[in-house]
Amino acid sequence: MKSFLFTIMQLTSEKKRTMSTSVFSCFATLLVFGFSSLASAKTHHLHWEVSYMFASPDCQEKLVMAINGQFPGPTIHAKAGDTVVVELKNSLPTEGVVIHWHGIKQIGTPWADGTALISQCPIKPDETFVYKFQADKAGTYFYHGHYGMQRAAGLYGLLIVDVKEGEKEKFKYDGEINMLLSDWYHQDIYTQMVGLSSNPFRWIGEPQNHKMTIVEADGNYVDPFTVDDMDIYSGDSYSALITTDQHVSSNHWISVGVRGRQPKTPPALAILSYLNNSQSQLELPKATPPTTPLWNDYTRSKSFSYKILAAKGTPKPPKKADRLIQLLNTQNRIDGFIKWSLNNVSMVLPSTPYLGSLRYSLKGAFDQKKPRDRFGANYNVMKPPINPNTTTGSNLYEIKFNSTVDIILQNANALSENVSEIHPWHLHGHDFWVLGYGEGLFRKKDVSRFNVENAPLRNTLVIFPYGWTAIRFVADNPGVWAFHCHIEPHLHMGMGVVLAEGIELVKEIPKDAISCGKTANMLMNQHG
Amino acid sequence: MKSFLFTIMQLTSEKKRTMSTSVFSCFATLLVFGFSSLASAKTHHLHWEVSYMFASPDCQEKLVMAINGQFPGPTIHAKAGDTVVVELKNSLPTEGVVIHWHGIKQIGTPWADGTALISQCPIKPDETFVYKFQADKAGTYFYHGHYGMQRAAGLYGLLIVDVKEGEKEKFKYDGEINMLLSDWYHQDIYTQMVGLSSNPFRWIGEPQNHKMTIVEADGNYVDPFTVDDMDIYSGDSYSALITTDQHVSSNHWISVGVRGRQPKTPPALAILSYLNNSQSQLELPKATPPTTPLWNDYTRSKSFSYKILAAKGTPKPPKKADRLIQLLNTQNRIDGFIKWSLNNVSMVLPSTPYLGSLRYSLKGAFDQKKPRDRFGANYNVMKPPINPNTTTGSNLYEIKFNSTVDIILQNANALSENVSEIHPWHLHGHDFWVLGYGEGLFRKKDVSRFNVENAPLRNTLVIFPYGWTAIRFVADNPGVWAFHCHIEPHLHMGMGVVLAEGIELVKEIPKDAISCGKTANMLMNQHG
Structure with missing residues (x-):
């Protein structure tokens, strides 16, 4: 009987999914027992080439964006404090490319965040x-890719950062199983970009008598709690401990179902096997795969999110914020095309990356109209927008360096009556504290309910239908950082903002x- | 009874074609009768935007690259001597784009030829x-597009240049019908780029009792000849006169069949109607559509090509050439991947356009190894290559300014026994004289057979299976000019060379x- 660290990452978004799991079985033992040697940071030098490749992950051949001929891309293993150098060559014939290192704060290297037209120019073919x-x-x-919808084309992989040499994990285990969930579309991304609606998914694992103890979320320890299944949204990552306390020769189903929209695809299945068999030798478990909870069982989803609280020793948020930004998430229309907007402005990116145009104070590089910190106080979040017409804008928030900021993500009814979707948001360059959730419209008095005692540190959050989620962060990382719904088509439809902080402290940006x-x-x- | 100018242009290439014709019916009268006013050149200022759009030209919806929401793109009408200004905005989400103006010589403006990485940088999104x-x-x-395989994505349109104000056409007609032939793929171009083989097509028009008198080829008058059907290869354009001498209410089939490879698709059909009916009012002709000649009836194809001779008054070629370049067209392999090569080198383009790197003598911008003017004298063109392994290279030929150059395009057996394909080649920046054709291997003595009396001026040529075609041109246009097989996948597989001439005479290239x-x-x- 052994215990394993089971890590799960989510990249899904869409309804034409036909396959959802890629399972990596890396049974190398990770535990490092109290060495007394000094931690010495290492540099990992990687040469990567992005190109197209044929792959048939669900038995139907399709073009994918591969790295060094691998799909998903190679797994990076590093230790905390190590330097990662990736020389990324773009071998796509006509497209630019970038890679975002999801969860890495990029302190001092904001140009390496890999957001096209925010932190850098797309890398040319x-x-x-x-x-x-x-x-x-x-x-x-x-x-993962962060330009157009290249993530959906298969441009993603794992980045596992272990504790420093000589340091201990907070929990013990005998091995590690990483599982990266992603949507798989048969439609190409260019067609998708023209107008698909999209959806968050829920990862439901009912590990057949295997309880999961959640110990980490988005790279931060949480107060451990034990569940049979979990909700996981696009952009999320979790680590759970599982114990192999069943019969040694038995295999077990892992079942992944869609969440938040009535699924049109069957659940994705994976097999947990105790034996290190090759795939061809693997026998299917005898039991039928577990049924995933109803797609619209939001009570169950909320219950999971509410259980995520900081582990002891996690830094606490500042007691008060210097600024409160409320962002109303609405679905709107521009000339009949459906968009997503924040405070009724749908984000478009300029052709010059913000990091450069702000650092060098270039005029006319983007729409200078400042976005608002508030939306109408009487907005009825329970109904479709009275005025569904929206406009585009830069959605660039300039944040005072080292100030503490609260952001309330306010959900609302979409364009159709009785529809409000789940949105998973991701902040670049920061961890933030999740201060709390609420139903309906956020009110000033709700501030008193904020959890400032054991608020979990995350880089992703979720807003539930018709509800709000409050976060707090300190603007202490000079750069320009995207904050957006992690459902790729939603971002493509304008669901994001950009935060600029301490720009004057950004050192010389590499010309490339x-x-x-x-x-x-x-x-x-x-001129010299 | 009226006579019409029937112009036909070809952009096809591939075997998964399902539909081949786009018919434009522009019945505006073009004839200009002897005005005595002075010709005054005009400037046509166009604002174009390239973006994706859904279109269903063969009733199956697919993404196309459209210009200003139109597919095919808008038709440009100009008169000889006019200036055309196209401000091209790239609204593709992640891809670069360029447009090549096929047949325009770009004298003094080599940077406007629209060849990505040869004459210019791709235009960024x-x-x-x-x-x-x-x-x-x-x-x-x-x-058409000239980057990756964007032409196959639908990025093309017509450019009709009429005679100068006050000048007469050499022939009279009452109206003009333009027909642009193109392949239509259901597979997206990214998938195609990974490895389709390809094929030239033959346009066969049997106009049901309408004789066609060919009067123009590639923008040059030819000695008129009359046919029932014609061969047209990718990159070609022809004008033919037809006379509407049939019953006024009858409609007539135009049939387009595949040439050079056994077709897997039915012939494409169009209707020639005397009445200016809308499509919905159009009745199908009573007769069955004409059968196109056998795909491998090369005798018939050659007979058509051999009939194309210069009209009286066409400039004659210089009597002798200063240099003879022989280019052996072979199919080869690199690491198992099939390529097309010239003198056993498969062309790859550098990331810096040649025009700039040559003009400013930049070091290391491309593979400096000079390509050869000859291939092995004993090469057996009737058999697959003895050594099918090839390498890549720049295939850059530096040509002495104002010198006269002969190029022999030598066809050969492909990788499989008893296979030799038709290849239509296109030269940028020039017209050339087609001096002659031959079977088997070109020999020095064949020079004596060259037609220097009434050689037609063209910008495209065709090489027949196992044969050769000889052309002559004067290197009098400062710039860097692509010369390549016009079958887009063949070019993508390396079937091309680049000619540089008079680079030191190129004036300041626009920074963009x-x-x-x-x-x-x-x-x-x-530094200033």
Whole structure:
């Protein structure tokens, strides 16, 4: 009988999913027992090439974006404090590319965050960009494309950061099983980009008599709690301990179902086997796969989210915030096309990345209209918008350096009556504290209910239908950081904002990151 | 009874074709009768935006690359000597784009030829590039994407250049019918790019009692000849006169069949109607559509090509050439992948466009190894290559300015026994004279058979299976010019060379054309 660390990451979004799991079985023991040697940080130098490849993960051949001929991309293993250098060559024939290192804070290297047109120019075909950053904290992370909808094309992989040499995990286990969940579309991403609606998914694992003890969320320890199944949204990552206390020769189903929208696809299935058999030798479990909970059982979903609280020793949030930003999530229309908006502005990105245009104070590089911190106080979140017409804008929030900011993500009714979707949001460059959740419209008085005692640190949050979620963070990382719904088509439809902080403290940005748009013009017109 | 100018242009390439014709019926009278006013050149200023759009040309919806929401793109009408300015905005989400103006010589504006990585940098998403060029000569031209396989994605349209104001056509007609032939794939171009084999097509029009008198080829008058059907290869354009001498209410089939490879798709059909009916009012012709000739009836194909001779008054070629380049067309392998090669080198393009790197003498911008003017004298063109292994290279030929060059395109057996395909080649920046054709291996003595009396001027040529075709041109246009098989997948597989001439005479290249790769670095490092 052994115990294993079971890590689960989510990248899903969409309704035409036909297959949801990629299972990696890496049984290398991770536990490091109290060595007294000094921790010495290492540099991992990787040469990666992004190109197209045929793959048939669900027995239907399709083009995928692969890294070094692998799909999903190679797993990065590092220790906290190590430096990761990825020389990324773009071998796509006509498209730009970037890679975002999801969960890595990029302290001092905001240009390496991998957000196209926010932190850097897209890497041009046949060119190479060097991502160099520190794996700042142990945790279960992943990386993925962040340009157009290249994530859905298969451009993603795992980034596992272990504790420093000589440090101990807070919990013991004998091995590690990583599971990366992702949607799989038969439609190509160019077709998808033209107009699919989308959906969050729920990862439901009923491990057949295996209880899961959740110990980590988004790279932060949480107060352990034990469940039979879990909710996991796009952008989330969790670690759970499981104990192999069943019969040694038995195999067990893992079942993954859709959440938040009536599924049109069957659950995805994986097998948990105690034996290190090859796939061909694997026998199907005798029991039928477990049924996943109803897609609209929100009570169950909320109950899971509410259980996530900080582990002892987790830093506490500042007692008060300097600024409160309320972001109303609505579905709207522009010229008949459906968009997603924040405070009635749908985000579009400029052709010059913000990091460069702000750092060098370039004029006219983006729409200068400042977005609002509030929406109408009388907005009825329970009904479709009275005025569904929206506009586009930069949604760029300039945040005072080192200030403490609260953001309330307010959900509302979509365009159709009685529809309000789940949205998983992801903040770049930061962890934040999840201060609380509420039903209906957020009110000033709700601040008194904020959990400032054991609020969990996360980089993703979820807003439930018709509800709100409150977060707090300290703007202490000079750079420009995306904050957006992690459902890729929602982001593509404008569901995001951009936060700029301490721009004057950003050191010289590598030329390769800004050799497009107005920053390229600036560089070309520079005279010694 | 009226006579019409029937112009036909070809853009096809591939075997998964399901539909081949786009018919434009523009019955505006073109004839201009001897005005004595002075010709005054006009500037046509166009604002174009390339974006994706759904279209169902064969009743199956698919994504296409459209211009201003139109597929095919808008038709440009200009007169000889006019200036065309196209401000092209790239609204594709992640891909670069360029447009090549097929048949326009770009004298003095080599950066406007629209060949990605040869004449310019790909235009980045959300950026705009200005194509400004002179419509130097009356003719039937077209434009199309020239980056990756974007042409197959639907990025093309017509460019009709009429004679100058006050000038007469050499022939009279009452109206004009333009027909642009193109392949239509259900597979997306990204999937295609990974590895389709391909094929030239033959346009066969049997106009049901309508004889066609061919009067123009690739923008040059030819000695008129009359046929029932014609061969047309990718990149070709022809004008034919037809006379509406049948019953006024009858409709007539136009039938288009595949040529050079056993077709797997039915012939494409169009209807020639004398009445200006809307499509819904159109009645199908009573007769069955005409059967197109056998796909492998090469005798018939050759007979058509051999009939194309220069019209009286066409400039004659110089009597002798200063240089003879022989290019052996072979199918080869690199690491098992099938390629097309010239003199056993398969062309790859660098990330810095040649025009900029040559003009500014940048080091290391491309593979400097010079390609050869000859291949082994004992090469057996009737058999598969003895050594099928090939390498990649720049295939850049530096040509002495104002020199006269002969190029022999030598066909050969492909990788499989008893297979030799038809290849339609296209030269940018030039017209050339087609001096002759031959069977088997070209020999020095064949020079004596060259037609220097009434050789037709063209910008496309065809090589027949196991045969050769000889062309002559004067290198009098400063720039870097692609010369390649016009079958898009063949070009993608390396079937092309690049000709550089008079580079030192190229005036200052617009920055937008060279703001990538090493030329961008050069611009960024320039100190006043």
